[in-house]
Amino acid sequence: MKHLAALNKYFWKYRKRFFIGIFFVTASNYLAVLAPQITGFVVNEVGRRLPGARPMGTRPVHDILVDQFISKIQSFQFSFGWLVALCSITILLLAALRGLFIFFMRQTLIVMSRHIEYDQKNEIYNHYQRLDTNFYKTHSTGDLMNRMAEDVSRVRMYIGPAVMYLINLVTLIGFCVFNMLRKDVHLTLLVLAPLPLLAVTIYFVNSIINKKSEKIQALLSDLTTNAQESFSGIRVIKSFVQEKAMLGFFKKNSEAYKKNAVSLAKIEAVYFPSMALMIGLSTLLTILIGGIQALNDSSKVGLIVEFVIYINMLTFPVSAIGWTASMIQRAAASQKRINEFLETKPIITNAPNATTEPVSGDIVFNDVSFVYPHTGIKAIQHFNLHIKKGNKVLLLGRTGSGKSTLAQLLLRFYDPTSGNITIGGAALNNIDLRTLREQISYVQQDVFLFSDTVTDNISFGLAQAATREKVEQAAGFSSVHKEILGFSEGYDTMIGERGVTLSGGQKQRISIARALIKDPEIVVFDDCLSAVDAKTEHEIISNLYRYLHDKTAIIITHRIFSSFRFDNIIVLEDGGLAEQGTHDELMKRNGYYAELYRLQLTEETAEK
Known part of the structure; x- marks a missing residue:
C-alpha cells in the first residue's frame, strides 16, 4: 500500500x-x-x-x-x-x-x-x-x-x-x-x-x-x-x-x-x-x-x-x-x-530569485561546453561568442558541429556542462523560463504542426487569439499567404496530424509564420528553409531582412544567404569556433566559408 x-x-x-x-x-x-x-x-x-x-x-x-x-x-x-x-x-x-x-x-x-x-x-x-x-x-x-x-x-x-x-x-x-x-x-x-x-x-x-x-x-x-x-x-x-x-x-x-x-x-x-x-x-x-x-x-x-x-x-x-x-x-x-x-524532477528549473524582466540586450556565450547526458557526446567545447543586441548572426557548420545545440542551450532546453550564457548581463539560469521563452522565437529543424486549423497553428505561441489580419501578415512575411488562400477552407483548413497534409516547404513556412507572429526580441531559425526552392527562399530572406531590422536574429543553416547582410558569420567545427567575421573578412581568410560560398555560387550559376 x-x-x-x-x-x-x-x-x-x-x-x-x-x-x-x-x-x-x-x-x-x-x-x-x-x-x-x-x-x-x-x-x-x-x-x-x-x-x-x-x-x-x-x-x-x-x-x-x-x-x-x-x-x-x-x-x-x-x-x-x-x-x-x-x-x-x-x-x-x-x-x-x-x-x-x-x-x-x-x-x-x-x-x-x-x-x-x-x-x-x-x-x-x-x-x-x-x-x-x-x-x-x-x-x-x-x-x-x-x-x-x-x-x-x-x-x-x-x-x-x-x-x-x-x-x-x-x-x-x-x-x-x-x-x-x-x-x-x-x-x-x-x-x-x-x-x-x-x-x-x-x-x-x-x-x-x-x-x-x-x-x-x-x-x-x-x-x-x-x-x-x-x-x-x-x-x-x-x-x-x-x-x-x-x-x-x-x-x-x-x-x-x-x-x-x-x-x-x-x-x-x-x-x-x-x-x-x-x-x-x-x-x-x-x-x-x-x-x-x-x-x-x-x-x-x-x-x-x-x-x-x-x-x-x-x-x-x-x-x-x-x-x-x-x-x-x-x-x-x-x-x-x-x-x-x-518523482522525476526536471533538471531545468527556475532559480528561486529568477527575474521576470523582459529579455533584452547582448547575448554572451562565455567558455561554454556541453556534453549530452544520455549519449556522452561532446557537442560544444569552450565556445565563446558575443552577439550584440539587434545583430544578425549566421551560424554555419557541418552536420554534428553543434549548431542546433547552441540554439537549445539559448532556450535552456539544456544547461551548459561548464561555462555560462548571459542575456543583457543576466545569467540565463537566473531568468524565468517562461519569460525567456516568450521573448525568443525558435523554428526547429524538425518542424511540428498540430492537428488544427492553419490559423491556430500560426497563432499557437500567443497568449491571446490573434486577429486574422495579424495571422495573414505573419504568413505574408513567410511567403505562404497565397498558398493558404488556395487551400479548401483557406486559413480555416484543418491540418492533418503533424502537418501530414502539407508539403515540407509549406510546413516550414507556416512554422516560420508561427515564430514571427510572436514579435519576439530574439529570433532563432534552425535550418528552416531546407525544403523550399531557391526562388521562395530568396523571397523569404528578403521579407525576413525587413522584419528583423530591429531584432536580434540567429540563423542556423547549411547554406549561405548572399542577399542577407549579416553582422557576424560564425563557422563551427567539432563544437568549437573555427571562423568568425563578416562576409568580406571570411572571403579574405579563404577558409571553410569561402570554399562553401564559391561552391554554392557555382551551383546557382549551373542551375541558371
Whole structure:
C-alpha cells in the first residue's frame, strides 16, 4: 500500500464525498442485517404456533430496532397470516431503503473516483510538460501515454470500486459476525472456521498477482509504443514494404502480453472457486450443528435460518475480497509506475530569485561546453561568442558541429556542462523560463504542426487569439499567404496530424509564420528553409531582412544567404569556433566559408 499512499491527498481533497459515502455504505449494510432477524422471528413464530410445538428454551437476541418492531407486533396480537404479511412488507421496505442507500453510495464514491481520475491525469500531464528535453529523449511516447491512460484507469478502479467494495465488505462482515456472535458464539466460531484458510490463500495469490501486474503493465507500454511508432511512421513502412515485418513485430509483443495476461487470469481464477468452497462448507456446518442444537431447543430453528441467511449474505463480500485485493494489487503496480514519473524532477528549473524582466540586450556565450547526458557526446567545447543586441548572426557548420545545440542551450532546453550564457548581463539560469521563452522565437529543424486549423497553428505561441489580419501578415512575411488562400477552407483548413497534409516547404513556412507572429526580441531559425526552392527562399530572406531590422536574429543553416547582410558569420567545427567575421573578412581568410560560398555560387550559376 506504500505506493497507493500518494493518493491520500486526493482522498483528503474529496473527504466530504468520501465520508458521506462511508455513511451510506454503513447504513445500507445495517439495514441488510435486520432482515435475517425478522425472518428468524417469523420462523420461530411459525414453530411456536404449530400444533404440539414445544416451548422455546431461550429468547432470541435481536437488534434494538428489531426488538421494538417485534414488541409492537406482539402487542397487537395479529393473526398468523397478518403477522407474516407485515413482516414481509417490512423486509421489502428495508430492501427498498437499502437500495436507495446503495444508489447514494455509488453516487458519492464512484463519482469521487472520477473526480480524482480527472485530477490525477491533469497532474501527470502538467508534470510531463515541466520535464526537460533530456527526459523525452530517454522515454518512449507509448510508455508515457500508457501511464497516463491505462495506469490511471487501473488506479481509478482502486479509488472507486475497490475502496467502495472494501468498505462494504468490512461493514457487512462486521455487522453479520457481530450479530452471529451475540446470538451463539460457539456456532459462529465453527461456521466461520473455514474463512482463515481463505485469508491465507488470498495472501499468497496476491503476492503473485502483484508481480504479474507490474510485468503486464510494462508489456502493455511496449505494445502501445510499437503501435504508436507504426502509425506515426506508416509512410516509411509502406514505402519500404515492411507491413509484414512490422505486423510480425507487433504480434510478438502482443503474444508476450497475451501469455502474461492469461497467466494472471488463471491465477485470479483460483479466488472464486475458493470462495464458493469455503462458503459452502460454512453453510453445511451451520445446518449440521444448528440442526443438532434445534433437536434440544426449538428456538434454534429460527437461528439456523438466520445464520444461513448471514452466511449467504457473506458470500458476495467474502468473494469480493479476492476481486478487491486483485484491483488493489493492480492499482499498486500502476501507481508505482506513475510515481516513478511524478518523482522525476526536471533538471531545468527556475532559480528561486529568477527575474521576470523582459529579455533584452547582448547575448554572451562565455567558455561554454556541453556534453549530452544520455549519449556522452561532446557537442560544444569552450565556445565563446558575443552577439550584440539587434545583430544578425549566421551560424554555419557541418552536420554534428553543434549548431542546433547552441540554439537549445539559448532556450535552456539544456544547461551548459561548464561555462555560462548571459542575456543583457543576466545569467540565463537566473531568468524565468517562461519569460525567456516568450521573448525568443525558435523554428526547429524538425518542424511540428498540430492537428488544427492553419490559423491556430500560426497563432499557437500567443497568449491571446490573434486577429486574422495579424495571422495573414505573419504568413505574408513567410511567403505562404497565397498558398493558404488556395487551400479548401483557406486559413480555416484543418491540418492533418503533424502537418501530414502539407508539403515540407509549406510546413516550414507556416512554422516560420508561427515564430514571427510572436514579435519576439530574439529570433532563432534552425535550418528552416531546407525544403523550399531557391526562388521562395530568396523571397523569404528578403521579407525576413525587413522584419528583423530591429531584432536580434540567429540563423542556423547549411547554406549561405548572399542577399542577407549579416553582422557576424560564425563557422563551427567539432563544437568549437573555427571562423568568425563578416562576409568580406571570411572571403579574405579563404577558409571553410569561402570554399562553401564559391561552391554554392557555382551551383546557382549551373542551375541558371
